Amino acid sequence: MTYADYLPFVALLGLVITLLAFPRAGLAKPAVIAALLALAASPSQIATVLGKVGPSLAGVLVMMSAVQLAVSMVLDERDGDWLGAIVARPLHAPWLAKMPASVLVPCMLMPLTMACATVIHNIPAVALFAPLSFSLCQRLGIPSVPSLVGLIPASNLGGASAAWGDTPAILQRQVWGFDVSTFAVNMLPRNLLVLCMLTVVVAAWSFWIDRQNSRRWFIEAFARMRIRDQQRAQPVHRVSLCSDQYLGGVGLVSLFAVQLMPPVYALAASMVVLALLLASRASGDFVRCTFVLGDEAVLAITALFTISAVIEHSPLLTVLVQELLTNHNGGIEVVAYLITSLISADGAATMLASIVHTKHDGSLEAAWSLASGICAGSTALLTSASAGPVLIEAAKRSGVSLSFRTYAGFGVPFSLLMLVGYLGLSMTKLA
Numbered sequence: 393m394t395y396a397d398y399l400p401f402v403a404l405l406g407l408v409i410t411l412l413a414f415p416r417a418g419l420a421k422p423a424v425i426a427a428l429l430a431l432a433a434s435p436s437q438i439a440t441v442l443g444k445v446g447p448s449l450a451g452v453l454v455m456m457s458a459v460q461l462a463v464s465m466v467l468d469e470r471d472g473d474w475l476g477a478i479v480a481r482p483l484h485a486p487w488l489a490k491m492p493a494s495v496l497v498p499c500m501l502m503p504l505t506m507a508c509a510t511v512i513h514n515i516p517a518v519a520l521f522a523p524l525s526f527s528l529c530q531r532l533g534i535p536s537v538p539s540l541v542g543l544i545p546a547s548n549l550g551g552a553s554a555a556w557g558d559t560p561a562i563l564q565r566q567v568w569g570f571d572v573s574t575f576a577v578n579m580l581p582r583n584l585l586v587l588c589m590l591t592v593v594v595a596a597w598s599f600w601i602d603r604q605n606s607r608r609w610f611i612e613a614f615a616r617m618r619i620r621d622q623q624r625a626q627p628v629h630r631v632s633l634c635s636d637q638y639l640g641g642v643g644l645v646s647l648f649a650v651q652l653m654p655p656v657y658a659l660a661a662s663m664v665v666l667a668l669l670l671a672s673r674a675s676g677d678f679v680r681c682t683f684v685l686g687d688e689a690v691l692a693i694t695a696l697f698t699i700s701a702v703i704e705h706s707p708l709l710t711v712l713v714q715e716l717l718t719n720h721n722g723g724i725e726v727v728a729y730l731i732t733s734l735i736s737a738d739g740a741a742t743m744l745a746s747i748v749h750t751k752h753d754g755s756l757e758a759a760w761s762l763a764s765g766i767c768a769g770s771t772a773l774l775t776s777a778s779a780g781p782v783l784i785e786a787a788k789r790s791g792v793s794l795s796f797r798t799y800a801g802f803g804v805p806f807s808l809l810m811l812v813g814y815l816g817l818s819m820t821k822l823a
Contacts, residue, residue, distance in 0.1 A: 399433035400702045404734065407699070408773070411796035419774070419784060419796060420688045423695035430702040441701045448738070449697045451659045452778060453690065458647055458666040459516040460782070465640025465669070466520070494534040494602040498594040501525055501539050502546045506587055509550025512648045514558065517547045518779040522786035535601040540787055540794060541802050542594035545771040545810070547779055548737075549583045549590070552767035556648075559778075560741035560766045567745045568759050578760050582817050583767070586810055593806060636672070643669050689781045696775055700739035722815045724748055724758055728765025729772075729811050737770040737777055757818075764814035772807040774799050 407426035411419065431438050501521060509517035521543055529536035551558035555565045555575035565575065643665055650661045732740040744762060752758035774780030774796055787794035 397433070397707050400430040400699065400706055403427075403429035403433075404699055404703065407775070411775075412800060418688060419781060420691040420695070423692050423699070423775070427695035427698040427702075430699050433702065437702075441698065445694075445697050445701045447659070449694060451662065452693065452697070454659060454662045454666055455647065455650075456515055456689075456693075456778070456782065458643065458662055458669060459513075460519050461666070461669050462640040462643035462647065463516060463519045465636040465672075466644065492599060492602070493532040494598040495595045497525075497528055497532065497534060498539050498542060498598050499591055501528075502542055502587060502591040502594060505543050505546035506550040506553070506583075509547040510554045511550075512644055514547035514551035514777070515779050515782055516644060516647070517550060518543050518782050519786060522783055523790055526787070526790035526792055535598055536790075536792055537794065537798065538594050538598040538601065538802075540783065540792060541799055542590060544774070544777060544779055544783060544799070544803065545590050545806060546587065548767050548770050548777060549587050552763055553580045553583045559738045560745075561763060563738075563741040563745050564759055564763060567749045568754060568756065570756065570759065574756070575759075575763075578756070579763055582760075582764065582814065585817070586813055589809065589813065590806070593809075597802070639669065639672050689785045692781045692784075693778070696736060696781075700735035703735050704739050704743050722761075722818065724752075724761040725765035725768070725811060725814055725818065728762050729769040729807070732766045732769025733772040733776050733807070736775070737766050740766055740769065761814075761818055764818070765811070768807050768810040768814060771810060772800075772803050774803070776803075 403426040406429075407422050410422045431441065434441075501524075505517050505521045508520060522540060525539045525543065526536050529539055552561065553576060555561040555570075555572045561575060564570075565572075646665045647662065650658050650665065653661055728740055728744060731744060735743075741762075748758050748762050770777040774784060780799075783799075784794060
């Protein structure tokens, strides 16, 4: 291997260090610089890498734009925070009156996010619950960062529990040939255990930040009464067939159906759904809705896809994978965790699915180990999951300063805790 083979890893390391050292720098600019340096490592492969990145990147951007637009239509800010009010209903239940809101809100949001991601994919789950989390925390006067940060692992757990909407699971299903129910029966129980662990950690973090508020009980009682009174005064919400909320909901359901289609048709079908959603918007909103993701998010996603494609074919990574995958006791989970942390969940699944299937003779246990390692790795950093840039953009729109360093301070240790948990479950089954 030449020195040029190490340049993509140096660029990636530089990206992570920059984001940790300068949390206000944003994700887009450092990621674009790192992507250009990674491409420069192999000038003869630039056209090949960009040609491979193009189709998958186009599909992700179209899908994410359609999802973001559909979610914004469902929330429909002009009609009030009706969905947030529905989520907040348990807050004034008598049997929950003595539970601090800083504990109760994460205990509500983490399972709801996982359930939503299980049904309609992890990206729309984050796009939907990020503004709701901020709104609910703001209305109750509790910290919003713990709940926002917890959305990424909760959505990853949901995506890793169903084999229809999560890209790594779809790739594994294509290689192993198992059906959706088999995947769910084996992955859902272990992910529910991790969900309990996540809920406890996020709730404890939220409560710890909020513990010194001397007027907490008075503020919470007043806030809950206000939410209750707002709900009682609010007229019955009727959704007409032509309303934005109805059309946005139909769009989300349609995008879920698109995930079940063969990849060759999925991009075209996503484009049709996006076109229909745009057609339903007023002319004054058209430009804003067309660029709903924002230029920062598009640049960040494009750069991260490029870096992943370069590193995925690097000789150094190939040697590392071949060495570690020979270990049958946790080797798959560890490799999947490391590769996912480096190059994202989709890239790790693309690279590892066929190799793991061949090395372990098509064992289903190897498939569950791979899915577990990818789920843990995608929780480590905001650059490890497609929902990361979505969360940053959603937090920015809500007025929350959520940096790469803030998330990494939670994501890295918790992802390692997830990995240990998955390894423990795997060893228990082997015993």
